[in-house]
Amino acid sequence: MIKFKGGIMYRLIVSDLDGTLLRDDNTLSEYTKSIIHKVSQQGIEFMLATGRIFGGAKGYAKELNLDTPILSCNGALIKGTDGTVIYGKHIEPSPLTEVFHLLQGKELYFHFYGEENFYTRKLTDYMSRFYDLNKKLEEQERFPIIEVDPFEVAGKDSIYKVLAHCGTEEHERNELYELLKAVPGISVTSSWSNTFDICADQVNKGIAIERYAAEKGINPSEILCFGDNFNDLEMIQYAGMGVAVENAVTLVKETANYVTLSNNEDGVAKAIEKLILS
Incomplete structure (x- = not known):
């Protein structure tokens, strides 16, 4: 002090x-x-x-x-x-599934975090940044990066955050933000200019x-x-x-x-x- x-x-x-x-x-x-x-x-x-x-x-x-x-x-x-x-406080399976449907329906890239695992729907060039960050960690401290069908994870692993790549066009961001905000049981914020962070409500x-x-x-x-x-x-x-x-x-x-x-x-x-x- x-x-x-x-x-x-x-x-x-x-x-x-x-x-x-x-x-x-x-x-x-x-x-x-x-x-x-x-x-x-x-x-x-x-x-x-x-x-x-x-x-x-x-x-x-x-x-x-x-x-x-x-x-x-x-x-x-x-x-x-x-x-x-x-x-x-993880995202409950029902709103999580609704978010997955929404993002996949718009063909947007997203990945999501469990307690230990980093999940991605598909490996893309956007993922290279996260691979590079992970490789810089000591081997015993690296987190698993797993390609998976998101609907197979919902309800099986506790998911604490979804990061959605939303592009940089303002009208597209605003539209997606309003759609996400309408999903009950989640909160939406942003940590980068082209992404949204989705967590449980009151997080x-x-x-x-x-x-x-x-x-x-x-x-x-x-x-x-x-x-x-x-x-x-x-x-x-x-x-x-x-x-x-x-x-x-x-x-x-x-x-x-x-x-x-x-x-x-x-x-x-x-x-x-x-x-x-x-």
């Missing part, structure tokens, strides 16, 4: 990964790692909150020497770094952080959150200090209390140094 200007005591720092803590090449700078190490040494918890599958985030927790839980799938699944499930990073903070006796005023995209909005709103990176979408920057440098300029670490360590 450490004092910040105005006498505020921060006990928890939460950061998104892609587009926020990570540079565009999916790496962490030595400077960022050193700053996170400094705040951890001072008793402030540092937590990762990501739309990724758990297996796609735990390597970064290891690189940062974190022992705090990881909020994966936009908060639908919270697991300890040892893989212990702390909380999970977002803000709710997940609120749940964790309540169990730890941490007040919102003692929390500092960093993000860049729409799936970070609720945690930016919930935190006593919500910080957007410069490359964030406009709404996140307008909602945040403070805007730092971009993800490629160590924006998270620079803000921590300025707001807490200086």
Whole structure:
């Protein structure tokens, strides 16, 4: 715990990964790692909150020497770094099947996450990014990527998130968003300009952080959150200090209390140094 200007005591720092803590090449700078190490040494918890599958985030927790839980799938699944499930809310089979029918009917690419498995309807060029990310992990930490008929998975494995590739045309995005929002039992947000993230209803990073903070006796005023995209909005709103990176979408920057440098300029670490360590 450490004092910040105005006498505020921060006990928890939460950061998104892609587009926020990570540079565009999916790496962490030595400077960022050193700053996170400094705040951890001072008793402030540092937590990762990501739309990724758990297996796609735990390597970064290891690189940062974190022992705090990881909020994966936009908060639908919270697991300890040892893989212990702390909380999970999967999409129920009925709305999940409806989402699959909707996306397949529009011939859109999508993939979806179980607790451990990364499922895809078919292997495409779009998948190359995820294969590359997986290959960079140590062999024992890689997550299984499985090509499967989605309807065979619904009801057999707990699915925590569906990521749908929706293109960049605004009218197409808006139409798909409205169709997805009409499906009962799900929530819809976005972590990239050309995708939608689909989780169970009442799932977002803000709710997940609120749940964790309540169990730890941490007040919102003692929390500092960093993000860049729409799936970070609720945690930016919930935190006593919500910080957007410069490359964030406009709404996140307008909602945040403070805007730092971009993800490629160590924006998270620079803000921590300025707001807490200086």
